[in-house]
Amino acid sequence: MIELIVFLLGLSIGSFLNVCIYRIPRGESISFPPSHCTNCNKSIKAYDLVPVVSYIFLKGRCRYCGEKISIKYPLIELITGIVFVVIYIKYGLTIECLKFFFLVSFLILVGIIDYNSMDVYAVTIHSALICGLFFLGVNMYMNLPVKTYIIGAIIGGGVIAIIIILFGGMGWGDAEMCAFCGLYIGVKLTLLMLFLSVNIGAIVAVTNILLKRKTRKDPMPLCPSIAFGTFICIIWGEKILTWYFNNLLFF
Incomplete structure (x- = not known):
């Protein structure tokens, strides 16, 4: 029952x-203005704004003009719902769970705005x-650790900032x-x-070049890769680090 509530919240x-x-x-x-057909x-x-269900009921079209509604809208709703459930299963009803609900929403x-527009908004x-x-x-x-998160923010932004200053190829939004x-x-x-974000971004870039969707000179958004890399860390990060330190660190 709780998983269903979390899923509906995510939708x-x-x-x-x-x-x-x-x-x-x-x-x-x-x-403002309220939701309207573009x-x-x-x-x-309101009855046409029920996540996913309204899209199916309306067969993906506006009730009034028949204009096709992009499939990306219910997909984003579904992805958010599924991601929320995965986080709840991992962390339970905790502050960490709530924190990561906010994080994955951002x-x-x-990630999607950057993918669509190649821009990150303040x-x-x-x-x-x-x-x-x-x-x-x-x-x-709650007398819980704070320093690690402050340093995490400094390292996260600082490493990319240094790369931008020295080599370019990324944006300050990244x-x-x-x-x-x-x-x-x-x-x-x-x-x-x-580590994950840069490598995921590189794989995506090489794939796009090989498929001739992009050229080497074309800018490519990194924020979607950062989003995916961060989600991996939220769910499997500790296991990945444990495996690394136990098996590869001194290999």
């Missing part, structure tokens, strides 16, 4: 993320940092995203996140 958050993903790059308010501008009724938001970064600082305050109140990720996951997982 609802995914629906909100869809609004943010569409409106933030356009400089629009995320609260083709005919008709306001969408990962999805920033409002998303600032919101993620504010929430991260809130959970840092919760840790201080550094900012790694900084807020470090604020949530701490030093050890931040180092793993950087």
